[in-house]
Amino acid sequence: MEKNGKGFSMPKSSLKSTPSKDDSSQKSKEGRKVQFNNGGSPEERFDYSKSNGKSSSSADKGGRGSTANGKASKSKEKEPLELRLNQELLKNAKCLMDCEAAEIIQGIQDQMTLLSQDATIKLPVSFHKGLQYSQANARYTNTHSVRRVLDTLKKHGVVEGEISVIANACPESTEEVFALVPSLKSKKSILQEPLEVALMVIKPLRKVDSTSV
Amino acid sequence: MFFHIVLERNMQLHPRYFGRNLRDNLVSKLMKDVEGTCSGKHGFVVAITGIENVGKGLIRDGTGFVTFPVKYQCVVFRPFKGEILEAVVTMVNKMGFFAEAGPVQIFVSNHLIPDDMEFQSGDMPNYTTSDGSVKIQKDSEVRLKIIGTRVDATEIFCIGTIKDDFLGVINDPTTT
Numbered sequence: 001m002e003k004n005g006k007g008f009s010m011p012k013s014s015l016k017s018t019p020s021k022d023d024s025s026q027k028s029k030e031g032r033k034v035q036f037n038n039g040g041s042p043e044e045r046f047d048y049s050k051s052n053g054k055s056s057s058s059a060d061k062g063g064r065g066s067t068a069n070g071k072a073s074k075s076k077e078k079e080p081l082e083l084r085l086n087q088e089l090l091k092n093a094k095c096l097m098d099c100e101a102a103e104i105i106q107g108i109q110d111q112m113t114l115l116s117q118d119a120t121i122k123l124p125v126s127f128h129k130g131l132q133y134s135q136a137n138a139r140y141t142n143t144h145s146v147r148r149v150l151d152t153l154k155k156h157g158v159v160e161g162e163i164s165v166i167a168n169a170c171p172e173s174t175e176e177v178f179a180l181v182p183s184l185k186s187k188k189s190i191l192q193e194p195l196e197v198a199l200m201v202i203k204p205l206r207k208v209d210s211t212s213v
Numbered sequence: 214m215f216f217h218i219v220l221e222r223n224m225q226l227h228p229r230y231f232g233r234n235l236r237d238n239l240v241s242k243l244m245k246d247v248e249g250t251c252s253g254k255h256g257f258v259v260a261i262t263g264i265e266n267v268g269k270g271l272i273r274d275g276t277g278f279v280t281f282p283v284k285y286q287c288v289v290f291r292p293f294k295g296e297i298l299e300a301v302v303t304m305v306n307k308m309g310f311f312a313e314a315g316p317v318q319i320f321v322s323n324h325l326i327p328d329d330m331e332f333q334s335g336d337m338p339n340y341t342t343s344d345g346s347v348k349i350q351k352d353s354e355v356r357l358k359i360i361g362t363r364v365d366a367t368e369i370f371c372i373g374t375i376k377d378d379f380l381g382v383i384n385d386p387t388t389t
Contacts, residue, residue, distance in 0.1 A: 093218035093255075096288070101215035101259075104288055108260045123260075124249025126316035130259035130290055133315035134215065137299055161293070164214055169297050169356070171379075179378040180297045180358075 095160035097167040099143040102134035139170050140205045149201045156191050158184065170206060171199060214296055216289050218255060219265060222247065225278045226270070240264060243283055253364035256291025257316045290315050292359050292371050299383060300373070302353045305338040312355060318370050321357060325374035327381070347382050354384035 096104070109131060112123060140146045150163045158166075162181050171177045174195045178185050222243065230238040244261055251257045268282035292298065292314070300312035300319055309322040323332065323340075330340040330349065339350035349355060357373035357380055364370075375381045 093216040093289075096215040096217055098215065101288060104217070104262060105260055108262065126249045126251070126257045126290070127260055129313075129316045130215075130257070130288070133290075161214065165297055168214075168299075176379050182295075 095164045097143065097147065097164050098134045099138035099140050099167070100147065102131070102138040103143060105131045105134055137168060139207055140167075140202070141207055142205050146202050146205055149198050153191070153194060153198060156194055157187055158191070167202075174199065214291065214293060215259070216255070216291060217262070217286065218289055219284060219286050220247075220255070221282060221284045224281050224283050225273070226281060228277045228279070231279075236267060239267060239281055239283065243285060247285075247287070251316075251364070251367055251369060253369075255289045256369055257289060259288045259290050259316070261285055261287045290317065292317050292319075292362055292369060294359055294362060296359045297356060297380075298359060298373070299354055299356050302349060302351055302355060305332075305340065305350055307332045307334070307338075310340065310349060312357065312373070316368070318368065319357060319359065319373045320371070321355075321373045321375055325360075325372075325376050327376055349382055353382055355382050356380050 105127070109123070109127075146167055150167055153163060153166075154160075162184060165181055166177055169176070169180050171180065174192055177195055177199070178188060184191055224239055224243055224246070226235070226239060226242065230242075243264075247258050248261060249258065263286045265284040265286060267284075270279040270281045272279050298314045298319070300314035302310050302312045303318075304311040307323065309320060309324075309326065312319045312321065326340055326349075329342050330347070331343070333339050333341050337350050339348050341348045355375055357375050358377055359371050360374050361372040362369060
């Protein structure tokens with residue numbers, strides 16, 4: 001098997017990777033993918049269509065199980081684009097690191113215990129799962145410092161999504177960063193030094209985990 | 214990955230909720246309708262963090278309902294292809310294993326598990342390396358990469374891989 005998962009050709013009925021195909025105006029051919037919108041008023045406005053068009057066309061090229069060199073290089077370009085695409089797709093969104101999300105969601109839970117007079121307001125399952133996940137992955141003692149340090153990488157062309165992935169992964173070395181975020185490889189020469197400095201600064205801010213090996 | 218985002222929604226309110234507490238009723242209804250839902254565009258709405266703006270209500274013809282456009286801020290969780298996640302294994306079988314990261318389910322096929330790991334059946338099915346040094350079983354923590362996503366009625370389902378560099382088991386529950 002090829003080392004990276006892209007070479008593995010999956011049957012047609014299996015998952016497709018693009019957010020565009022989840023758009024309610026384009027129902028899946030197989031009839032499997034269902035856009036969940038609340039019955040009454042499904043008008044949540046979002047500027048999504050342009051980026052969707054780009055991602056679906058690139059996914060179609062990649063999804064055929066490329067073997068030729070030309071196609072392989074196109075599918076390799078497609079993968080790094082996906083993480084950058086999320087910047088375009090969620091234009092008005094701020095990417096949160098898991099530690100930042102943990103603080104926000106914990107704050108809401110604390111408020112809810114005060115506002116629990118209305119018995120009909122119950123926190124949904126996804127809230128508890130989101131809180132548990134973000135707290136488990138909140139690896140830093142000082143989220144603001146980590147945010148400040150990693151935001152300095154923006155001037156070297158690193159986007160917010162990539163910064164969040166770097167923060168959440170708690171990498172030990174720049175080699176690990178470039179392996180986990182392949183879209184940064186093209187800027188390796190520019191990023192090597194600032195990334196090393198940033199990782200050195202945030203390393204002491206990590207929480208000590210007694211269960212880690 | 215978590216996002217903090219501003220969304221807009223048209224909320225319909227029955228006249229019985231009008232009065233002094235109109236805004237509170239609108240916000241409660243918004244929370245009941247939106248929190249915990251999932252869509253392909255923005256993933257799971259984990260929590261509403263605030264209301265930015267409530268527009269003027271418009272009475273709908275033929276009914277007494279009034280529609281208010283509401284802009285609200287919320288935290289959403291949406292997985293993306295290429296993202297690196299740390300997930301907890303929930304089930305292992307010979308086809309691969311299932312893991313959970315927040316509200317999202319991820320499946321890692323045995324084809325996307327390193328070749329030196331083999332499935333061991335038994336009371337606690339697992340994938341183990343030939344020398345027994347690395348084991349993936351229920352409750353193990355693994356770092357994986359998302360390679361595909363699908364949106365179902367109420368959840369997002371992902372396919373992942375641990376076959377790349379720096380991916381795999383983080384924490385084996387048997388060693389803790």
